[in-house]
Amino acid sequence: MQIRFTLIALTLSAIAACAPAPKAPPKAIDAASYQKQDFGFNGCEGLSWSAQRKNVSLEAMRAWAASENAPGFAIHPRGLFGQLLTAPLPEDCRSKATLSWPLYLAG
Numbered sequence: 001m002q003i004r005f006t007l008i009a010l011t012l013s014a015i016a017a018c019a020p021a022p023k024a025p026p027k028a029i030d031a032a033s034y035q036k037q038d039f040g041f042n043g044c045e046g047l048s049w050s051a052q053r054k055n056v057s058l059e060a061m062r063a064w065a066a067s068e069n070a071p072g073f074a075i076h077p078r079g080l081f082g083q084l085l086t087a088p089l090p091e092d093c094r095s096k097a098t099l100s101w102p103l104y105l106a107g
Contacts, residue, residue, distance in 0.1 A: 028066070028069065029065070029066050029069055029070070029106045030066060031059075031062040031063050031065070031066035032062070033066075033106050033107045034061075034062050034065055034066075034072065034073065034104040034105065034106055034107070035104060035105065035107045036102055036103070036104050037097070037102075037103045037104065037105055038097055039094045039095060039096070039097055039103070040094075040095040040096060040097045040098070040099045040100030040101075040103055041074070041089065041093055041094075041095060041100050041103055042095035042096070042099035042100040043095055043099075044089075044090065044093035044095070046090070047085065047087075047089070047090075047093070048085065048086040048087035049074075049083045049084065049085060049086060050068070050070075050083055050084035050086055051083070052081045052082065052083050053081065053082050053083070054080065054081055055079065055080065056075065056079055056081070056082040057079055058075060058079070060082075061073050061075050061082045061104070062104070064082070064084065065084055065104070065106070068084055068086075070084040070085055070086060070106075071085050071086075071087065071088045071089065071105060071106055072084075072085040072089060072103060072104055072105040072106060073085055073103075073104050074100065074101040074102065074103050074104070075101060075102055075104070076101055077101065077102060081101075085105075089103075089105065
């Protein structure tokens with residue numbers, strides 16, 4: 001009987017050792033870390049955006065982006081609209097800054 005319990009305990013230990021480690025939660029982004037970029041995103045394909053919000057301030061966009069842990073956001077120059085970038089911006093995605101809304105990325 002003792003051998004059977006030992007064998008079961010060893011089997012359960014082996015199963016637990018093979019289980020993947022739990023993923024750490026993503027690092028929280030501070031609202032102040034979002035910095036305006038000197039390039040835009042015009043012509044980039046496959047970007048992932050949230051729904052637009054209307055009549056937003058830069059501070060409100062920073063707070064919203066941080067609360068969603070978004071990698072970045074774009075905001076209309078007069079604050080008429082804002083959108084979160086919901087996936088990282090591809091490295092090869094760059095255009096003149098004047099061809100798109102101002103782009104802010106977490107730094």
